[in-house]
Amino acid sequence: MNARQLRLGFILAAVSVLLVLLLPMSLSSEPVAALMARPLMFLLTAVVTLLFGIAAGIGGAIAIVFGFAGAICAATMTLLLLRDPGIAGSAASGFWMIVLAVWLASGLCVMVLAALKPRDAFTRRVLDLAIPLLFGIVVFYLWEVLVRGAGVPAVLLPSPSAAAAKFASSLPVLSGDFVQTFIRGVLIGYVIGCGAGLLVAILAHRFEFLGRGLLPLGNFFSALPLVGIAPIMVMWFGFDWPSKAAVVALVTFFPMLVNALAGLSASGHIERDLMRSYGASYPQTLAKLYLPAALPFIFNALKINATLALIGAIVAEFFGTPTQGIGFRISTEAGRMALDMVWAEIALAAIAGMVFYGLVALAERATTFWHPSIRT
Amino acid sequence: MTSSAAALSMPRAGARRQHPLVARLAPIVTVVAALIVVWYIAAVLMNLSLVRGGFEREEAPYTTAELIAGTMDAERPLLPAPHQVVVAFVDGVFGYAPNAPRSLVYHSAVTLSATLLGFVLGALLGIALALLIVHSRVLERSLLPWIICSQMVPILALAPIFIVVLGAIGLQGLLPKSIISAYLSFFPITIGMVKGFNAPEPMQLDLMRTWSATPRQVLSKLRWPTATPYLFASLKVAITISLIGAIVAELPTGAEAGIGARLLAGSYYGQTVQIWAALVAAAVLASGLIGLVGLAERLVARRMGTRA
Numbered sequence: 001m002n003a004r005q006l007r008l009g010f011i012l013a014a015v016s017v018l019l020v021l022l023l024p025m026s027l028s029s030e031p032v033a034a035l036m037a038r039p040l041m042f043l044l045t046a047v048v049t050l051l052f053g054i055a056a057g058i059g060g061a062i063a064i065v066f067g068f069a070g071a072i073c074a075a076t077m078t079l080l081l082l083r084d085p086g087i088a089g090s091a092a093s094g095f096w097m098i099v100l101a102v103w104l105a106s107g108l109c110v111m112v113l114a115a116l117k118p119r120d121a122f123t124r125r126v127l128d129l130a131i132p133l134l135f136g137i138v139v140f141y142l143w144e145v146l147v148r149g150a151g152v153p154a155v156l157l158p159s160p161s162a163a164a165a166k167f168a169s170s171l172p173v174l175s176g177d178f179v180q181t182f183i184r185g186v187l188i189g190y191v192i193g194c195g196a197g198l199l200v201a202i203l204a205h206r207f208e209f210l211g212r213g214l215l216p217l218g219n220f221f222s223a224l225p226l227v228g229i230a231p232i233m234v235m236w237f238g239f240d241w242p243s244k245a246a247v248v249a250l251v252t253f254f255p256m257l258v259n260a261l262a263g264l265s266a267s268g269h270i271e272r273d274l275m276r277s278y279g280a281s282y283p284q285t286l287a288k289l290y291l292p293a294a295l296p297f298i299f300n301a302l303k304i305n306a307t308l309a310l311i312g313a314i315v316a317e318f319f320g321t322p323t324q325g326i327g328f329r330i331s332t333e334a335g336r337m338a339l340d341m342v343w344a345e346i347a348l349a350a351i352a353g354m355v356f357y358g359l360v361a362l363a364e365r366a367t368t369f370w371h372p373s374i375r376t
Numbered sequence: 377m378t379s380s381a382a383a384l385s386m387p388r389a390g391a392r393r394q395h396p397l398v399a400r401l402a403p404i405v406t407v408v409a410a411l412i413v414v415w416y417i418a419a420v421l422m423n424l425s426l427v428r429g430g431f432e433r434e435e436a437p438y439t440t441a442e443l444i445a446g447t448m449d450a451e452r453p454l455l456p457a458p459h460q461v462v463v464a465f466v467d468g469v470f471g472y473a474p475n476a477p478r479s480l481v482y483h484s485a486v487t488l489s490a491t492l493l494g495f496v497l498g499a500l501l502g503i504a505l506a507l508l509i510v511h512s513r514v515l516e517r518s519l520l521p522w523i524i525c526s527q528m529v530p531i532l533a534l535a536p537i538f539i540v541v542l543g544a545i546g547l548q549g550l551l552p553k554s555i556i557s558a559y560l561s562f563f564p565i566t567i568g569m570v571k572g573f574n575a576p577e578p579m580q581l582d583l584m585r586t587w588s589a590t591p592r593q594v595l596s597k598l599r600w601p602t603a604t605p606y607l608f609a610s611l612k613v614a615i616t617i618s619l620i621g622a623i624v625a626e627l628p629t630g631a632e633a634g635i636g637a638r639l640l641a642g643s644y645y646g647q648t649v650q651i652w653a654a655l656v657a658a659a660v661l662a663s664g665l666i667g668l669v670g671l672a673e674r675l676v677a678r679r680m681g682t683r684a
Contacts, residue, residue: 114514128517135518156541213403223612223666225620225658228635231643231651236454307527311624318627319643346529353528 003059009108010056013101017048023094048074064109071105082148089151106138163343181326182352184241185313189248197256205264222254227315234319244316251312252305263297264290296371299364306357419457423447456649464653480657486634490622494557502565510573527563535625557621561614572606573599608673615665
């Protein structure tokens with residue numbers, strides 16, 4: 001994107017905000033006060049137009065400061081306008097013009113930010129975090145405004161704010177579900193499954209005959225839809241968390257086995273010869289050579305398993321639960337059409353999953369700092 | 377180095393005399409046989425109290441041999457013996473007309489159609505996203521992190537809502553299930569294809585530039601050929617995931633047909649043998665699908681002139 005396109009984009013945003021003064025705000029038959037009649041809105045419109053105008057005039061990387069300021073003001077306008085019951089649910093072209101301007105301006109800013117190539121590492125990392133975050137905020141803003149402005153029925157898709165409000169108001173229920181599904185089902189099963197997979201991989205690596213028999217079988221089993229075992233586990237271990245942990249353990253076992261086995265064989269001939277020349281015993285070689293060399297592979301399996309574990313636990317809950325748990329709550333609340341609660345649970349699961357994944361990734365960074373993929 | 381390598385390989389000289397197929401298959405056969413033996417022992421142990429309870433209720437005298445024989449063909453065992461599963465599977469596949477509601481072929485076909493539709497949708501979406509990401513720096517930096525986050529959302533938990541929402545719009549049957557399996561399967565394809573499209577070396581890209589090739593020509597003549605191995609590797613992962621998605625999507629939606637529905641019905645009525653037979657059907661389906669992708673990979677590799 002070149003400088004001219006950037007300026008043109010901001011001019012378009014400014015023009016679309018100015019157009020709002022002429023366009024109707026609501027589709028509803030009841031009369032709604034025009035934008036001119038609201039002093040605050042009129043002021044904000046002027047400010048936004050001015051900011052976009054300055055951004056277009058300056059151009060370059062500094063323009064994004066004004067562009068962002070304008071986008072935030074315009075977004076505040078839309079959110080304030082949505083409080084008017086005459087506009088919420090029946091917004092007309094005037095309202096959508098503001099949304100369009102917000103989208104255009106923030107999109108331009110994200111594009112400029114993505115094109116920046118800062119020299120120092122810190123700024124680069126901040127940018128790497130800020131760009132996807134801004135992108136996400138814009139998406140959530142558009143979701144919110146579209147749902148409330150167009151009046152999408154809450155049964156189909158609740159607005160993010162409604163789900164967030166529900167999240168905040170039902171924290172006790174959510175924390176109960178979190179403990180039941182995540183702490184008991186996922187974490188225990190994950191530790192058992194990954195630990196057992198690693199142990200068997202070490203055995204299979206030590207005894208070559210076993211390894212040659214297990215590797216093809218492990219590959220076969222890790223490709224099977226093993227979550228289907230859930231009803232059997234519920235039958236064996238009952239409705240409470242042991243059955244969920246069993247499913248999770250089984251689902252995470254084979255990816256860990258296959259990956260760890262590949263990792264244990266990853267150390268080179270020369271390194272093994274070196275260990276032998278030191279007269280290292282097998283436990284020493286395992287601890288100092290085989291396991292460190294296998295760490296990248298083990299972390300790969302841990303990451304794959306992080307998603308598999310959550311899926312396994314939730315699927316197992318479809319087959320029976322003690323009236324608690326994320327999967328149980330989602331299916332019952334969806335049956336009652338209480339979709340804001342459903343989305344609150346989904347947000348909970350997503351946050352838990354991301355934190356879990358993030359922790360695994362951090363541990364990987366801390367322990368495999370020597371690996372080329374981390375070093376560069 | 378050479379002498380030590382020779383010394384290391386000395387003990388294996390005896391093993392080399394074996395036929396290569398024997399050397400490869402012997403460990404696998406041993407492990408499988410061990411698994412089957414363990415399964416039989418577990419079946420005896422787990423079903424023992426069940427069968428003993430049955431005998432005691434009828435107050436009939438029984439011997440240990442009768443007890444063990446009883447654990448082998450209990451009607452609703454805790455763990456069915458392997459031969460029971462095989463019999464149930466063969467009976468389910470060949471015992472009924474292919475469109476009978478008790479036929480495993482019928483249920484497999486229902487799940488297979490959802491899997492394949494979801495797989496095609498997921499593959500198209502995955503490749504399209506990868507193309508966008510490879511060609512746009514903005515998207516690479518803003519969208520890619522969210523794609524990774526999207527897999528942290530337990531989409532299977534979303535399955536019931538998908539059905540509700542899509543049902544409200546008027547979509548029912550195959551499509552909601554396929555959308556769930558597409559959502560699950562697009563991810564490995566996107567990640568693999570971003571890697572694959574970026575696999576050409578800078579030198580090769582420079583060469584394309586000296587020929588003043590358009591981006592489209594670079595894509596069709598350089599990026600696609602280099603990405604092909606990555607494509608098939610990720611397709612293999614994706615097709616198993618889309619099968620999982622299709623099966624699991626049948627669970628919360630109260631589907632009447634399909635492998636997932638079969639699992640659910642089996643769990644409601646305690647028909648363990650039926651559950652195991654459905655699991656075997658799923659395993660056969662999964663390995664068949666992977667085999668098909670592998671076949672396609674070999675055909676494409678031969679067409680492209682690479683040595684497989």
